[in-house]
Amino acid sequence: MINLSRPIRIAGGDGPPRYPVKEALGKLRGLLYHGHKVECSCCGQEFALFLFSPYQAALCPNCLSFERYRLLCRYLRDETDFGEREMKVLDIAPIWAFQEFCRSFDNVSYLSIDIESPMAMSHMDIRSLDLPDDTFDVVICYHVIEHIDDEPKALSELRRVMKPGAFAVIQVPIYVEKTIERKDLTSWQAKRILVYDGHLRAHGPEHYRELLESAGFEVEVNSLVKTLSKEDIKRYGLDRTEDLYICRK
Numbered sequence: 199m200i201n202l203s204r205p206i207r208i209a210g211g212d213g214p215p216r217y218p219v220k221e222a223l224g225k226l227r228g229l230l231y232h233g234h235k236v237e238c239s240c241c242g243q244e245f246a247l248f249l250f251s252p253y254q255a256a257l258c259p260n261c262l263s264f265e266r267y268r269l270l271c272r273y274l275r276d277e278t279d280f281g282e283r284e285m286k287v288l289d290i291a292p293i294w295a296f297q298e299f300c301r302s303f304d305n306v307s308y309l310s311i312d313i314e315s316p317m318a319m320s321h322m323d324i325r326s327l328d329l330p331d332d333t334f335d336v337v338i339c340y341h342v343i344e345h346i347d348d349e350p351k352a353l354s355e356l357r358r359v360m361k362p363g364a365f366a367v368i369q370v371p372i373y374v375e376k377t378i379e380r381k382d383l384t385s386w387q388a389k390r391i392l393v394y395d396g397h398l399r400a401h402g403p404e405h406y407r408e409l410l411e412s413a414g415f416e417v418e419v420n421s422l423v424k425t426l427s428k429e430d431i432k433r434y435g436l437d438r439t440e441d442l443y444i445c446r447k
């Protein structure tokens with residue numbers, strides 16, 4: 199089990215890895231895309247436009263955040279007390295943009311885990327977390343659950359390591375009305391509907407909410423993005439269809 203008495207604060211000490219080359223390239227792209235038309239909610243910087251790539255949608259030139267992480271950072275900043283008190287954050291399947299967002303808060307202690315990603319500070323299986331009960335104030339789990347065979351076990355593990363009163367943001371891609379399992383599809387259908395080889399299912403919104411509730415969470419479906427103007431959605435490079443699944447213990 200990870201020794202949580204050692205510092206997991208990311209400002210110095212045993213924090214997550216720094217990436218000087220990524221940081222330098224981010225600064226360089228920031229200069230190339232200099233401007234004030236768009237703004238990244240993760241790193242807080244302004245640019246003339248976002249970057250595009252064939253696999254991700256609009257990327258921040260500096261921190262490479264994409265739509266769903268910019269909405270997450272905006273939600274954490276505007277609608278929670280994130281970083282306003284001492285808090286421990288557990289990030290499953292980390293990306294650099296969100297790790298650096300956490301680094302910008304002095305009050306945030308951060309731990310990232312993954313089954314294999316070299317970016318993660320520790321490697322473990324989400325179905326059996328090597329972490330103590332009632333530890334984290336915030337858990338972030340983006341686009342992981344749909345890859346896991348035993349979803350209820352993974353969700354109950356996430357809930358177990360959360361402090362009472364803590365919240366998690368647990369997102370999956372939602373683009374079908376009703377949940378569809380890979381095992382019920384032909385390989386042709388699976389390619390068309392599930393898109394990625396690692397996706398074991400596509401979740402429908404109602405079933406997904408029930409799944410989270412059956413793990414013991416109190417679930418709020420947050421529609422922050424739908425309250426923003428068209429101009430803001432464009433300026434901050436957000437996906438106007440995305441709801442956030444806020445799961446409280």
Ligand SMILES: [Zn+2]
Nearest residue numbers: 238241258261
């Ligand atoms: Zn950014």
